[in-house]
Amino acid sequence: MSKKEGLMRMLAFIVFKPSICKLLDGRFLAISLENLRAYCGKFWADDPQKRLELLKPKLPNGKYPPGFLGFAVNMIDLDHDHLSYLTIKGHGLRETLFYSLFSHLQIYKSKAEMELAMPYIDEGAISMDGGMIKANGLFYLRGNKDDIVRFPTTLGRPTTPMEILEIQDQMKLLQWKRERLYEDILREKTLLKKVKDVYLTKQEEYEKILNDTYQDISKVLTK
Missing domain, CATH: 1.20.5 (Single alpha-helices involved in coiled-coils or other helix-helix interfaces)
Incomplete structure (x- = not known):
């Protein structure tokens, strides 16, 4: 598992863990895939993961901002069994659930590089070393050694x-x-x-x- 995939698995774990193995009592939130406004753009050509073709940020020289790794919605590695799960309208998990959760959230290697890319961040960003910038300009940049994200690896997976x-x-x-x-x-x-x-x-x-x-x-x- 790459660092990018590990980060997104961690995000998904944070989002869904609070509702696992708990009785539903009182008011709670539920997500209806059928009623979500799905992504309506294009997809990567010949990509088995069916990633979304989102417009990447670019500097005046045509290059990507230093440290830019991609969009969170595209860094989720879906199991193949889940790729073919479709709504009645024919939309998959990436363009409904994950696009609704992450939208155009950007991922950067470090907080320093993320701060330098501020003019090119419209809907928030996070960094691999624990930094976070929300869409409204709110910063979460202070951290310590415990903020470093560590990822499991898998070897020899057929x-x-x-x-x-x-x-x-x-x-x-x-x-x-x-x-x-x-x-x-x-x-x-x-x-x-x-x-x-x-x-x-x-x-x-x-x-x-x-x-x-x-x-x-x-x-x-x-x-």
Whole structure:
């Protein structure tokens, strides 16, 4: 695991840990992926992780600010099993949940480099040594040795061949389409049942009218 990935795993842990293994009692916050305003831009070309194509900060000379590592939303390494999780509208976790949490949050190597890049930070930034700048210009820069972020590493982790990953993605996409089709069928069945119920009600009313009319005519003829 790289330092960048470790940092974002730590951020995700901080965000979600307070709600793990606790009873929901009283008021609490919940995130509805279906109702989040999803990222509507482009994605990195040929990227299995489907990272967002965000506009990176650039100096007048065309280079990136020193120490700039990227955007937090793109530094999260999603497990492959989670990449194909889609909302009903077809949006994934990165462009809904993580974009809502991190937006254009920038990551820098050090607090010093982050401070120098202030003119190019619009929606906040954090540094690998514990610095933080919020979008409203609020600074969290004082720190000590305990603020240094340490990351676990993984060695010898086997990688799945790209062909198998593509097949798995296709299967999950087909499964997603099947679920949407099943939901459409259920809606059509519900509408059909309503139409049938209306038809049967009208039929009963019509038959009652015919029966009443027949009885009235029969009474007149028997006189």
